[in-house]
Structure formats: C-alpha cells, structure tokens
Amino acid sequence: MIDDVLLTRLAAVAEVIQDPKLKDFTTFKLGGPCPLLLDCADADSLTTSAALLADAGVPFLVMGQGSNLLVADRGLECAVLRYCADREPAVEASGSRITVTGNTLLDDLARIAIEKGLGDISFCSGIPGTVGGAIAGNAGAFGQQIGDVVETVRLMLPDGSVIESTADELEFQYRSSALKQSGAVVLDAVIKLKPCSIETMQAERERILELRRTKHPDWKVNPCAGSVFRNIEPTSAAERRQAAGWFLEEAGAKGFRVGGARLFEKHANIIIAEPDATANDVYLLTEKMIAAVQEKFGFTLEREIKLLGF
Known part of the structure; x- marks a missing residue:
C-alpha cells in the first residue's frame, strides 16, 4: 500500500506522478494508467525509490523510454519507475x-x-x-x-x-x-x-x-515500437539471420490491419498505432501476423516487443 508517509519519502528523491496514463511514456502512445510513476533523474534516485518501495512491499517495474513496450489498455496495477534522461546526459x-x-x-x-x-x-x-x-x-x-x-x-x-x-x-x-x-x-x-x-x-x-x-517511421509522427518480431535464426551454412519482415511479406501480411493498428507500408515487421488504436488492436494484429507465418512456413515468430499487463 502506498500511504502518505511513503509518498512523502518518495517525493524527496524522485518526481511523483499519481495515476498517470502510460501512453504518455511509450513510443506506441498506448497503455492505460498505473497507480504511481516515479520519474528518477539519476541512479541514486532510482535505487533509493526502488528500496523504499521494496521495503514497503509495493510491487514495481522499471522502464526507460518505453520504446519496446506494449502496455495493456487496462494499465498496470504496480508502480512504475522511469529511468530515462530527457536532457543532455553526461x-x-x-x-x-x-x-x-x-x-x-x-x-x-x-x-x-x-x-x-x-x-x-x-x-x-x-x-x-x-x-x-x-x-x-x-x-x-x-x-x-x-x-x-x-x-x-x-x-x-x-x-x-x-x-x-x-x-x-x-x-x-x-x-x-x-x-x-x-x-x-x-x-x-x-x-x-x-x-x-x-x-x-x-x-x-x-x-x-x-x-x-x-525505411523506418518516425515514432513521434507514427507511433510504433520498431521491429515487432525477432529476426529468424540461421538455418543454412550461410549462418545469416533472415529478416522476419521478409517472411511476413511473403505470408501476405503487408496489408494487415486490426482496428487502428496497421502494418507500416515500407516494413512488414513494424506496426503503426493510429490515433484510434488500442493496445489490444496491436496485440491482435501480432497474433494475426504470427498465424500467417505459421500457416505458410510452419514456424512461430518470436516477439521482440515486451507485453505488459493483462
């Protein structure tokens, strides 16, 4: 439980944001709320905040720029520690x-x-x-x-x-x-x-x-999280990984869309979240992409993005 005493102690070491929308902290611009976000300016702020939460039995996770995350529409029930330098680093x-x-x-x-x-x-x-x-x-x-x-x-x-x-x-x-x-x-x-x-x-x-x-979208204009799936491990003497995007294109995924989530027109392994997209749209689109490659090539793509929440 996050009580007033704990909040006061946390506010002394980090910027406290209560009930934030996590879509404001990911490059997909998707994700529901969490009870508390602590914006930690440096390593000391991060470790002190983590120790305070751990001692109080409050579950938390750490995120950076949120460039590889798909956060559920319902949000998260834990606290979030953000460790990302928005200003010029040393x-x-x-x-x-x-x-x-x-x-x-x-x-x-x-x-x-x-x-x-x-x-x-x-x-x-x-x-x-x-x-x-x-x-x-x-x-x-x-x-x-x-x-x-x-x-x-x-x-x-x-x-x-x-x-x-x-x-x-x-x-x-x-x-x-x-x-x-x-x-x-x-x-x-x-x-x-x-x-x-x-x-x-x-x-x-x-x-x-x-x-x-x-070749790649600007996430600030077209919200995305880069490549959705890992490239495929080598299966020949050439020992070169094969681009997941090639398999997706061959499987006919280039024009796939679910709700407000669609494939980037120049890259079949990048999903764009349009203004009306939900995290569930993106998730269902990844499932559709996995199914298409499984049907055509007989193997299962592995996500590179991390799923958080229900």
Missing part, C-alpha cells in the same frame, strides 16, 4: 573507455561519442531507447551489437541493491542477455570503443540516419 571518457548512465538515450550516446571523437558507435545511431534497455536487449544494427563494446556494468537488483558485473556475466546473445531473465536494471556501464576519425564516424552516422529515414 558522458565521461578516459581514453577509449566511456562511462555512460543507463538512462542515457542510445542515439545521444552515439552522437556525443562521435562529436567528441571518443570512438565509433555509429551503428547505434537512430535506435530509440536508453543505453540500459539496449544492453538488456543487446540492441544493434548492421551486423554489430552493443554487447560487443560493453566491458562492465553497475546493476540494480529487484530489491534495490547494487552489484557490478562483467560483460561475460551478462551472457549476451542475439537481442538478449541474462538481464532479461534476472530483471536487473543497468544503472551505468563502461564501454570501450575503437578510435576512428570524427569525419569518418560522422559520415557513417549521417548515412545510417538517412537510411532509417527512408
């Missing part, structure tokens, strides 16, 4: 090693690293979400992934306690890590980048951003 560097907070937006990290000549992480350009979320999901593009450059992380466990882990202990795999199972949250990380000229990195960043502009 990135500290010592040679080719960079210390970055988990609430830093991934694209901000790429931009700052390039602008300051700290090292090449241009493959992260344009990817939404926070550094913490990216590490948990081992985000990447163009054959590279963030797990390749992580050295160590400082983690918050579900009870609010803090530990340190090495990259090996995170057990990075394609779009996954041990953090997905443990529920630990990345407070900050040390990454090591390869030196590269600013001009070369900036040119590559601009190339990637332009490529994304031509």
